[in-house]
Amino acid sequence: MNDFLTKKILFQWEIWLTCLILGIVFVWQINSRGVILNAQNPESQEVIAIEVARLTNANADLRRELADLSQQEFSLARAITDKSQAEESLQTKQEQADVLSGAVSVSGPGIRLVIQDDLNVPQLVDIVNALNNIGAEAIAINGKRSNNRFSFWRTDIKPPYSIEAIGSPAALSSALNRKGGILDQIEVNAGALDLTLTEHDKIVLPAVNVPGFVYARTVERTQK
Amino acid sequence: MKRSQLSFDYHALHLRPARTVLLLVSIAGGILVSSQWRTRIVRVINPVQPYTSLTETRDALTQEQQQLKDQLETINAGIEKRTSDLKLTNRLDQGIVEQSDAALELAGLTDVQGKGITVTLDDSPDGLIKDQAIAHAADLRDMVSVLRGVGAEAISINGERIVSTTAIDCIVNTILVNETRLSNPFVVQAIGNPEQLEKVLNDPRILQDLHDRVINEGVKLKVEQNGLISISAYKGVLPGVYSKVAL
Numbered sequence: 001m002n003d004f005l006t007k008k009i010l011f012q013w014e015i016w017l018t019c020l021i022l023g024i025v026f027v028w029q030i031n032s033r034g035v036i037l038n039a040q041n042p043e044s045q046e047v048i049a050i051e052v053a054r055l056t057n058a059n060a061d062l063r064r065e066l067a068d069l070s071q072q073e074f075s076l077a078r079a080i081t082d083k084s085q086a087e088e089s090l091q092t093k094q095e096q097a098d099v100l101s102g103a104v105s106v107s108g109p110g111i112r113l114v115i116q117d118d119l120n121v122p123q124l125v126d127i128v129n130a131l132n133n134i135g136a137e138a139i140a141i142n143g144k145r146s147n148n149r150f151s152f153w154r155t156d157i158k159p160p161y162s163i164e165a166i167g168s169p170a171a172l173s174s175a176l177n178r179k180g181g182i183l184d185q186i187e188v189n190a191g192a193l194d195l196t197l198t199e200h201d202k203i204v205l206p207a208v209n210v211p212g213f214v215y216a217r218t219v220e221r222t223q224k
Numbered sequence: 225m226k227r228s229q230l231s232f233d234y235h236a237l238h239l240r241p242a243r244t245v246l247l248l249v250s251i252a253g254g255i256l257v258s259s260q261w262r263t264r265i266v267r268v269i270n271p272v273q274p275y276t277s278l279t280e281t282r283d284a285l286t287q288e289q290q291q292l293k294d295q296l297e298t299i300n301a302g303i304e305k306r307t308s309d310l311k312l313t314n315r316l317d318q319g320i321v322e323q324s325d326a327a328l329e330l331a332g333l334t335d336v337q338g339k340g341i342t343v344t345l346d347d348s349p350d351g352l353i354k355d356q357a358i359a360h361a362a363d364l365r366d367m368v369s370v371l372r373g374v375g376a377e378a379i380s381i382n383g384e385r386i387v388s389t390t391a392i393d394c395i396v397n398t399i400l401v402n403e404t405r406l407s408n409p410f411v412v413q414a415i416g417n418p419e420q421l422e423k424v425l426n427d428p429r430i431l432q433d434l435h436d437r438v439i440n441e442g443v444k445l446k447v448e449q450n451g452l453i454s455i456s457a458y459k460g461v462l463p464g465v466y467s468k469v470a471l
Binding site: 014019022026029049054055056058061064066069072083086090095098103107126129130132136137146147152204205212214219220 | 416
C-alpha cells in the first residue's frame with residue numbers, strides 16, 4: 001500500500017511538472033510568435049515602408065516650397081531698392097493662390113477620365129481624393145473646378161462624368177489604373193465601369209467664381 | 225495477500241488513463257516546441273532590426289516634416305510682415321497688394337477666425353478593434369464634403385487646413401491629411417453658419433453610415449457650435465510644377 005502511495009505521489013508530481021513545463025512552453029510559443037510575426041508581418045512592414053516613402057517625397061516638396069518662399073522673402077526685403085521685383089514676387093504668390101482656389105483658368109499636362117456609369121457621392125469624393133493623393137494640382141468635374149468650396153453634395157453633376165486633372169500624366173494614369181487603385185475598388189463593389197482614361201500633354205481647366213468670406217476673416221499671424 | 229494484489233491491480237488500472245493523458249500532453253508539448261523551433265527565421269539573424277529601422281526612419285521623417293512646416297510658417301510670417309511694412313510705406317502698387325491678399329485668403333493661405341463648429345470623431349472606446357468601430361479617412365472625407373456643401377468657408381482637421389489639393393488618405397490605420405500623419409481623436413473645425421453646419425452633421429439621414437456606426441458600434445461623434453474658431457493657414461506645397469495660369 002505504501003508502495004502504491006509513493007507511486008501515486010510521484011505520478012502527481014510528474015503531472016504537475018509536465019503541466020508546468022507545458023505552460024511555460026505554451027506562453028513562450030505565444031509570446032515569441034507574436035514578437036516575430038509583428039516584426040516579420042509583411043503588411044506591417046509594408047505599411048511603414050509606404051509611410052516612409054511618402055514622407056520622403058512630402059519632405060522633398062516642402063524643402064522646395066521653403067526655397068521658393070525664401071526667394072520671395074528675399075525679394076520683398078529688397079523692395080526698398082527694387083520695387084518691381086517685390087511686386088513680381090507678390091504676383092507669383094498670387095498666381096499660385098489663384099490656381100489653388102480655382103479663381104483662374106489653368107493649363108498643363110494631365111489626364112481625362114470619362115465614366116459613363118452613375119456613381120454615388122462617396123465614390124466621386126474618393127476619385128477626386130485619389131487624384132489629389134497622386135499629386136493633381138487642379139481638378140475639374142464636368143467642367144466645374146474642384147476647389148476648397150466645391151462639394152458633390154447638393155450639386156447637379158450627373159453622368160457621364162468627365163474628370164480632368166492636371167499633374168504628371170503617367171503618375172495619375174498608372175495610379176488610377178493599378179490593381180487595388182480607386183477605380184479597381186469601385187469596380188469590386190459596383191461591377192465593371194464603362195470608362196475611358198486618356199493622358200494629355202495639355203488640358204485646360206476653367207476658372208470658378210470663388211465666393212468671398214461671410215463668417216471668416218483673416219487675422220495677422222502675430223495676433224494668434 | 226490476494227486481497228492486496230487485487231487492490232493494487234485495481235489502482236494500476238485506475239492510473240492507466242491518466243498516464244495516457246500524460247503521454248498525449250507530452251506529445252502536444254513536443255509539437256509546440258518543434259513548432260517554436262520552426263518559427264525561427266533561418267536567413268534573418270535579428271528579424272526585429274529592419275522593423276525597428278523602418279519605424280525609426282519614419283519617426284525621424286515625421287519630425288523633419290514638422291520642422292519644415294514650422295520653418296514655412298516662420299518664413300510666411302516674415303513675408304506677411306514685410307508685405308505689411310511695404311503697404312505702410314506705399315512703395316508697392318496697392319492694387320497688386322490687395323489682389324494678392326484676397327487671393328491668399330480665398331485659397332486658404334491665411335489664418336482665419338470666425339463662428340463655426342468643432343466636431344470630435346473618435347474610435348469606439350470599447351477596446352475591440354473592429355473595422356466598423358473605428359473612425360476612417362472616408363468618414364473625414366465625407367464630412368468635409370458635407371460641410372463644404374453647406375457653405376463652410378474654412379475647414380481644418382487636427383490643425384491641418386483643408387485646401388483644394390488636400391488628400392485625406394489612410395495607410396491601414398494611419399490617417400494622412402496633407403501628407404501629415406494624424407492620430408485620433410480627429411478634431412474637425414469649420415467656419416461658417418454654426419446652426420447649419422451643426423444641423424447637417426447631426427442629421428442621421430446625412431452621413432448615414434457614420435451615424436449607424438455611432439449607434440451600433442460605439443464610434444464617438446460630438447458636434448459643438450463655437451462663437452469663435454481659429455483656423456491656421458495651409459502650410460504645404462503650392463501648385464506650380466505642372467499647372468500654369470492659362471492665358
